[in-house]
Amino acid sequence: MKLDYKIIWVEDKIDTKPFLALRQTINEHLVNEFFNVQFETAEDFDEFKEKYEASETFDLIITDLNLNESHGSQVIDFVRDVKHIMTEIFFYSxxxxxxxxNLVNSSRITFHQMDEASAYRELGASIMDLINLTISKFQNIVTMRGMIMQETSSLDLKMDNIVKAQLKNPKLSDEIKPVIENIFDNIFANAEEKYNKAKARKSKDIFRDNILFNSSQKIFALGEILKILKKENFSEDYSKEIILIRNQFAHAELMKNEDGKEYFKVKGEEVYFDENLCREIRKNIIKHVNNISGLESKLDSNA
Incomplete structure (x- = not known):
């Protein structure tokens, strides 16, 4: 699990009103936790197998026991015995x-016997409890650190491609020229050891050098490009909510307090991963994934 939360639900009545309502509730809950929700459904074991073979990256499998001519036990045995995957499974009847x-392997399986009196309400509550458990496991401090590094690196690469392409865009050359001049001025101020390289003022050499053309230069250029294109300028938020967070946790020291609780030491301060911080990090990453993706789409359509 990263920012995507992928569920496959195997149920022969999956498109009936109670199950549609449950799926909507689960989807809304995960969206409110700032995950990108991907929901697959299957009506029997054969359809599940087909969809599982195409993905194999689900965070949660939900299956009824009775599935027309097949059974939920086949779903579980296939995942555990054939694929040898320990994905969380919710098994109900x-x-x-x-x-x-009888199951080949019953570990990491939540069993739920439905009660006629309040069957769907209790089913939904039990599934939600398991989802919250999987989220809490994901919010382990080391796991979150890895997610931050991976997601922000991916965003940085996209942002880098956008900035470089627009700085070299001949359609914007007149307006881009002062932006590039500002970049060179900053290079002279902050990279004295590469003075001679910068003095040559060859854009292609600078863009290939991530020390000269660093994150701050790219953020500045992104902001100026957004202004030129008359788009919403999210560059400052990107710098604070993506670059700063990435840099803090890339170099932070992992420690434990007297109670054994893990935290990062960031510039002398203790930063604990709790539910609110994890939600805020996911929220900001998703926000800027959408910002960058939206900008890419607009630039592609105008190319």
Whole structure:
């Protein structure tokens, strides 16, 4: 799990009103936790197998026991015995005792026997409890650090491509010229050891050098490009919410307090990963994924 939360639900009545309502509730919950939700459904084991073979990256599998001519136990045995994957599984039944079902491997499986009186409400609550458990596992401090590095690096690469392409865009040459001049001025101020290279003022040499044409230069250029294109300028927010966070946790020291709770030491301060911080980080990454993707689309359509 990264920012995507992928679920596949195997149920032969999946398109009936109660299950449509449950899927909507689960989807809204994950969106509010700032995940990109991907929901797949299947009506029987064969359809599940086909969709699983095409992806194999689900964070949660939900399956009923009785699936027309097949059974949920086939779903579980396929994942555990054939694929050897320990994905979290939610296994339920409305009219059969789950405890009597023989499984190849029953670890990391949540069993739920539906009660007629409040069947769907309790089913939804149990699924939500398991989802929240998987989220809490994902919010492990080291896992979150890895997610921050991966997602922000991917964003940086996209932003880098956009900036370089627009700085070399002949259609914007007159307006871009002062932007490039400002970049050179900053290089002279902050990279004295490469003075001679910068003095040559060859754009192609500068763009290839990530020390000279660093993150601050790219953020400045991104902001100026957005102004020229008359688009919303999100460059300062990107700098604070993506670059700063990435840099802080790339170099922060992982430590433990007296109670054994892990935290990062960031410039002398203790930064703890709690639910609110994790949600805020996911929210900001998703916001800027959308910003960068939207900008890419607009530039492609105008090319």
């Amino acid at each position: 409305a009219n059969s005792e789950l405890s009597a079902t």
